[in-house]
Amino acid sequence: MMSAPRLEIDLRKIYHNARTLVERLAMRGISVTGVTKATLGSAEIAATLLEAGVKRLGDSRIENIEAMRLAQIVAAMTLIRSPMLSQAKRVVLSTDVSCNTEIEVIKKLSLEAQKAGRNHGVILMVELGDLREGIMPDDLLDCVRKTLSLPNIDFKGIGTNLACRSGVSPDNKNMARLSALASSIEATLDLSVEIVSGGNSANLEWALSGAEIGRVNDLRLGEAILLGCETLHRQPIDGLHTDAITLCAEVIEAKTKPSKPSGTIAQTAFGEAPEVTDRGMVTQAILALGQQDIDPSGLQAPTGIDVMGASSDHLILESDSLKLSVGAEVIFQLNYSALVRAMTSPFVSKVMKPATTVPSDF
């Protein structure tokens, strides 16, 4: 028996998704940075992305990048979150490039790069409306100038990130703005801007729409590769697998119970109690899985099964026709937040298909 809960990760499907996006974007002159942050720096997944043709790997956490380096993953690696001052040394030692928005941080990277006898590449992130990270466009040129003056720092290009904090969609207008900024840096400072990183999975709709791509030559893709969907409307992408990663959990209780709780209702383990209507007796099952392992609202159960709620360690299901018995396994598809939590939970084992190693309980 394989242990539960577990993520089943189909590397062939991930390869197919990555390869398909790499090919479609190549026709638009755009390369792919494969983003590994949702996989906790999995070496197997990283290797699969590289085989599929991503040009470099990107992760938001230095710990994940260090783990991939330790696992002998050979690739250009970009830290896609602005480095912490306190981690500047580790960033210089383990990554080739980092995305930055603060000159103070770049100065620290420069110092650490000098000490280490290395060069470090810098992409400057620009704020284009989503109001997460980014230098205000009017301040960009000044920041490029300062970056260019720092020893052991190579200015690599510019980038932007949309649709994460405020859901601002990448479109012709904000992407043209990014291109114009790249061109104006080149014209003013007489240099070439090598990387113009247009955004994340939310950029695919724009990038593949036949729009004028301008200077954009890189996208940083995570979710679209792993889950096969675009991220503006969370629709499946044509030709991609949406079940490359599934979650399997085990039933620990199966009973017929009233649908309506009895007694005085106060708060639940995670806050307010939900409104419940009396639907008579229902077929309820409990899985050994909880808030510690997944985001319950991000689970897609098989047809005929509904996720009713979760506390730390119990996931409550109702099924009308389907009989779930103790010991049975239920397989879910996951959204990004459920995936990230499951990947991060030490209680959820990760099973790669095809197996790269023999499972310990085989």
Ligand SMILES: *Cc1c(COP(=O)(O)O)cnc(C)c1O
């Ligand atoms: C997470 C992240 C990405 C990848 O986003 P997906 O939606 O998974 O494609 C790209 N860029 C930055 C800066 C990120 O933080």
